[in-house]
Amino acid sequence: MADTPDxxxxxxxxxxxxxxxxxxxxxxxxxxxxxxxxxxxRPRDMLYAVxxxxxxxxxxxxGVDTSDAEKSAGVKAVHVTAPAGTExxxxxxxxxxVAATTEQAARVAAGRIRVEYEVLPHLVKDDDLSKxxxxxxxxxxxxxxxxxxxxxxxEVVSEGQYGIPIANHCCLEPHGAVIQWxxxxxxxxxxxxxxxxxxxxxxxxxxVDATNIKVKMDYIGGGFGSKFGPDAWGETAARxxxxxxxxxxxxxxxxxxxxxxxxNRPPAYGKIRIAGKKDGTITGWQSDTWSTGNMPLPYIxxxxxxxxIKHDTVSIxxxxxxxxxxxxxxxxxYLTCSALEDFAAKIAMDPIEVFKKAxxxxxxxxxxxxxxxxxxxxxxxxxxxxxxxxxxxxGTVRRGLGLGISAWGGAGHNSNCRTxxxxxxxxxxxxxxxxxxxxxxxxxxxxxxxxxxxxxxxxKLVIGSNDLPPDAASGGSSTVGGVTVSTRRSSVNALAKLFxxxxxxxxxxPADLEAVDGHIxxxxxxxxxxxxxxxxxxxxxxxxxEMGSFNRRQPAPGMNDQGVGGVQIADVSVDTxxxxxxxxxxxxxxxxxxxxxxxxxxxxIYGAIIMGISTALYEERFFDQQTGKYLNADMEFxxxxxxxxxxxxxxxxxIRPENDKRGVIGLGEPxxxxxxxxxxxxxxxxxxxxxxxxxxxxxxVLDALEGRIA
Amino acid sequence: MSSKKxxxxxxxxxxxxxxxxxxRGVGIGGGAxxxxxxxxxxxxxxxxxGVVGPGAIPITLNINGKPVNVSVxxxxxxxxxxxxxxxxxxxxxxxxxxxxxACTVIMNGKSVYSCTVLAIxxxxxxxxxxxxxxxxxKMHPVSxxxxxxxxxQCGYCTPGFVMACKGFLxxxxxxxxxxxxxxxxxxxxxxxxxxxxxxxxxEAAAAMKGAKKNG
Ligand code: FES
Ligand code: FES
Numbered sequence: 055m056a057d058t059p060d061x062x063x064x065x066x067x068x069x070x071x072x073x074x075x076x077x078x079x080x081x082x083x084x085x086x087x088x089x090x091x092x093x094x095x096r097p098r099d100m101l102y103a104v105x106x107x108x109x110x111x112x113x114x115x116x117g118v119d120t121s122d123a124e125k126s127a128g129v130k131a132v133h134v135t136a137p138a139g140t141e142x143x144x145x146x147x148x149x150x151x152v153a154a155t156t157e158q159a160a161r162v163a164a165g166r167i168r169v170e171y172e173v174l175p176h177l178v179k180d181d182d183l184s185k186x187x188x189x190x191x192x193x194x195x196x197x198x199x200x201x202x203x204x205x206x207x208x209e210v211v212s213e214g215q216y217g218i219p220i221a222n223h224c225c226l227e228p229h230g231a232v233i234q235w236x237x238x239x240x241x242x243x244x245x246x247x248x249x250x251x252x253x254x255x256x257x258x259x260x261x262v263d264a265t266n267i268k269v270k271m272d273y274i275g276g277g278f279g280s281k282f283g284p285d286a287w288g289e290t291a292a293r294x295x296x297x298x299x300x301x302x303x304x305x306x307x308x309x310x311x312x313x314x315x316x317x318n319r320p321p322a323y324g325k326i327r328i329a330g331k332k333d334g335t336i337t338g339w340q341s342d343t344w345s346t347g348n349m350p351l352p353y354i355x356x357x358x359x360x361x362x363i364k365h366d367t368v369s370i371x372x373x374x375x376x377x378x379x380x381x382x383x384x385x386x387x388y389l390t391c392s393a394l395e396d397f398a399a400k401i402a403m404d405p406i407e408v409f410k411k412a413x414x415x416x417x418x419x420x421x422x423x424x425x426x427x428x429x430x431x432x433x434x435x436x437x438x439x440x441x442x443x444x445x446x447x448x449g450t451v452r453r454g455l456g457l458g459i460s461a462w463g464g465a466g467h468n469s470n471c472r473t474x475x476x477x478x479x480x481x482x483x484x485x486x487x488x489x490x491x492x493x494x495x496x497x498x499x500x501x502x503x504x505x506x507x508x509x510x511x512x513x514k515l516v517i518g519s520n521d522l523p524p525d526a527a528s529g530g531s532s533t534v535g536g537v538t539v540s541t542r543r544s545s546v547n548a549l550a551k552l553f554x555x556x557x558x559x560x561x562x563x564p565a566d567l568e569a570v571d572g573h574i575x576x577x578x579x580x581x582x583x584x585x586x587x588x589x590x591x592x593x594x595x596x597x598x599x600e601m602g603s604f605n606r607r608q609p610a611p612g613m614n615d616q617g618v619g620g621v622q623i624a625d626v627s628v629d630t631x632x633x634x635x636x637x638x639x640x641x642x643x644x645x646x647x648x649x650x651x652x653x654x655x656x657x658x659i660y661g662a663i664i665m666g667i668s669t670a671l672y673e674e675r676f677f678d679q680q681t682g683k684y685l686n687a688d689m690e691f692x693x694x695x696x697x698x699x700x701x702x703x704x705x706x707x708x709i710r711p712e713n714d715k716r717g718v719i720g721l722g723e724p725x726x727x728x729x730x731x732x733x734x735x736x737x738x739x740x741x742x743x744x745x746x747x748x749x750x751x752x753x754x755v756l757d758a759l760e761g762r763i764a
Numbered sequence: 765m766s767s768k769k770x771x772x773x774x775x776x777x778x779x780x781x782x783x784x785x786x787x788r789g790v791g792i793g794g795g796a797x798x799x800x801x802x803x804x805x806x807x808x809x810x811x812x813x814g815v816v817g818p819g820a821i822p823i824t825l826n827i828n829g830k831p832v833n834v835s836v837x838x839x840x841x842x843x844x845x846x847x848x849x850x851x852x853x854x855x856x857x858x859x860x861x862x863x864x865x866a867c868t869v870i871m872n873g874k875s876v877y878s879c880t881v882l883a884i885x886x887x888x889x890x891x892x893x894x895x896x897x898x899x900x901x902k903m904h905p906v907s908x909x910x911x912x913x914x915x916x917q918c919g920y921c922t923p924g925f926v927m928a929c930k931g932f933l934x935x936x937x938x939x940x941x942x943x944x945x946x947x948x949x950x951x952x953x954x955x956x957x958x959x960x961x962x963x964x965x966x967e968a969a970a971a972m973k974g975a976k977k978n979g
Contacts, residue, residue: 081911084922084923085923086903086904086907088900091853158837227856273918278954309860490917491918660956660959696958697953
């Protein structure tokens with residue numbers, strides 16, 4: 055089309071709403087406790103559902119007797135999800151559920167369901183491949199160049215063993231939904247990262263047309279990659295509701311089930327050898343790893359000329375894997391950066407220099423970026439003076455510095471937005487997206503306000519329902535890149551219509567108009583102007599309602615982009631008597647594109663780092679191989695970092711014109727990648743010996759110090 | 765509490781701000797079916813054989829300065845009573861066993877984890893919930909400070925944090941940054957908002973002092 059409007063972003067200097075640290079729009083409802091999450095809802099006549107879960111890690115169900123439960127007081131529906139014959143693959147597997155008038159009544163009734171099992175042999179631990187006989191699948195071997203010759207002739211070979219265990223997402227709002235199935239209609243209020251397609255995923259399971267499933271969600275209490283589809287509980291809640299004559303049913307997992315079945319980040323273990331020269335040049339890579347999923351090593355530096363990469367997968371009786379904020383990248387970064395740091399120590403070189411050489415093997419477009427970031431991070435941490443060679447400290451408490459690098463995509467997802475301008479001047483922006491707490495509401499409103507030349511308060515935004523123009527799942531840091539472009543386009547389209555309506559009164563052509571500070575005016579002659587409200591009165595009896603879209607197959611250069619790198623440095627103190635690790639400082643240098651809201655962007659980075667510190671230092675599941683039981687499926691012993699555990703965090707966001715030019719890039723995941731790597735390396739630097747396994751708990755640290763590592 | 769993760773914490777410090785000691789006294793194991801209560805309930809709803817429950821019994825709670833009548837099963841926690849019976853859903857149920865602080869309310873002037881208090885045990889106590897603080901149009905200084913400092917992301921931990929912060933500041937109006945780390949150590953956030961919370965607590969402390977001076 056010849057007259058396609060210009061959607062490009064206003065210049066950095068001219069922005070009025072975008073680029074500003076506007077406070078998050080839903081902050082007031084959240085910080086006064088008024089925000090209603092799905093788990094807070096209580097529609098009329100709502101029933102409470104409670105699950106019965108398998109206590110066994112591996113078993114066959116031989117009988118489920120619900121007769122007593124059905125007679126129990128207050129019970130309105132019972133639904134068996136794992137009938138006799140079902141092979142249960144992990145502890146926590148859903149067997150049956152009860153819906154009753156109170157939660158207490160549902161619990162009592164659930165306790166009356168009798169389930170018989172034939173217990174089968176299980177494997178619940180994944181950290182020792184030798185015990186996983188019959189449970190492994192060889193992933194084959196990838197060979198590049200001539201690794202054998204390279205290792206044989208290498209000046210130096212370093213070698214290490216590393217492991218990062220399964221972590222649980224532990225969203226504070228557990229997984230679940232409130233669902234009402236009435237006649238041929240289903241009303242669902244799930245806790246989901248994917249409002250738009252949730253219904254289409256439930257539809258085939260319950261054989262109700264997706265058009266008849268209405269999905270609504272205002273607030274979600276955390277997802278982190280673990281809350282996309284309806285899951286088993288979506289269907290269970292729907293069936294209970296149907297059985298109960300269409301009363302709404304609330305089914306949320308209890309905390310223990312939440313940890314057992316609703317979020318497992320895959321582990322990664324293995325041995326890595328690096329061949330190289332004394333000047334820090336890497337010549338060969340060899341890795342022999344295993345996980346419950348795929349782990350394509352090496353991370354970032356995948357252009358090493360000589361490599362032998364072997365990876366096995368092992369299946370264990372543990373809840374299903376789910377995506378975790380930058381899936382697999384934490385594990386890959388940890389393994390790769392640990393091996394790099396071990397190589398640096400072996401040749402007694404500063405790891406910053408070794409990493410700078412290593413990133414020559416990164417994809418071309420990022421090589422210079424990583425070098426810049428490594429220098430920047432070194433500068434921010436005064437690395438030159440603060441970093442000391444591995445193990446050179448003395449005394450009981452020793453300080454160490456370590457670094458890690460990251461990469462992420464962050465391309466925008468498909469998104470559609472509708473902007474409506476009414477004759478009374480009011481503006482409605484509608485988009486079927488969700489705000490996970492990342493600030494999506496705020497950012498969409500900023501873009502609309504910017505595009506329409508209005509203050510934020512003039513734009514009413516509606517999100518969180520599948521009746522709205524479709525968006526996509528919030529995963530892969532894809533939301534901001536999608537919604538900003540669709541919002542921009544629909545707002546610019548709507549504004550073009552408003553210009554058409556207002557132009558005659560200003561004796562101008564529509565193309566000569568601009569919207570600035572609540573006025574429509576003629577470009578270059580600011581006194582030929584009318585207020586927004588006056589202009590809107592010209593719309594006539596109807597209203598303006600325009601769509602705008604972003605489709606990933608049609609890139610929008612300059613509007614959004616993908617591909618960011620990052621470097622992070624941890625500064626820790628380790629008590630060599632207690633094994634306790636304390637974070638002193640944590641520094642992140644984060645590549646980014648156009649930043650719509652620096653305050654919210656910074657919060658994303660803080661949040662990613664804090665979550666990473668938590669996994670690096672505290673989070674550990676304990677399993678008893680004998681009984682197959684998850685021993686700490688609670689928040690007391692599956693420990694999350696608290697406010698005093700995170701040291702001081704410094705974020706360097708790379709807001710520069712060169713980056714701004716790239717357009718918007720997602721930021722939720724990139725900074726979540728390198729933390730285990732940086733902290734692991736810092737601990738090793740402090741105490742002079744590799745602590746192979748995350749988390750860096752006192753017990754793991756003392757094991758390493760006392761030579762108890764197998 | 766941060767104490768379990770922060771052994772450097774001097775023992776005395778821990779005691780000063782710990783809420784757990786208080787909770788221990790009223791936990792499910794401790795005071796579930798106090799004798800006094802049984803007598804009271806016997807007159808309210810005579811149960812067979814002198815035992816309350818498992819069915820619902822009427823109780824009166826004093827919430828945000830007002831008596832509220834509600835009928836709950838004796839096993840219902842204060843947190844569930846607020847959420848499931850009274851539509852006061854600011855307090856969240858997260859760990860349901862006194863670890864995370866998402867359910868924090870203030871009871872007789874002290875922060876408590878409402879998931880570790882039985883509703884029937886909360887009778888006769890002054891219960892303050894986040895619903896008793898100002899709403900979005902008239903925010904309490906603590907809520908305001910949380911907003912100003914972006915101390916919430918998904919926001920699920922936020923109401924508990926706000927109440928814990930209020931309880932903490934009521935007792936320690938002049939906290940140092942170090943005090944904040946210990947005093948708010950009993951609340952967990954998965955989104956990682958602690959940097960904002962640290963700033964928010966100090967800002968709220970200053971604002972509340974200012975308010976007192978002017979009022
Ligand atoms: S829900 Fe009460 S402390 Fe976690
Ligand atoms: S803001 Fe999400 S848990 Fe704290």
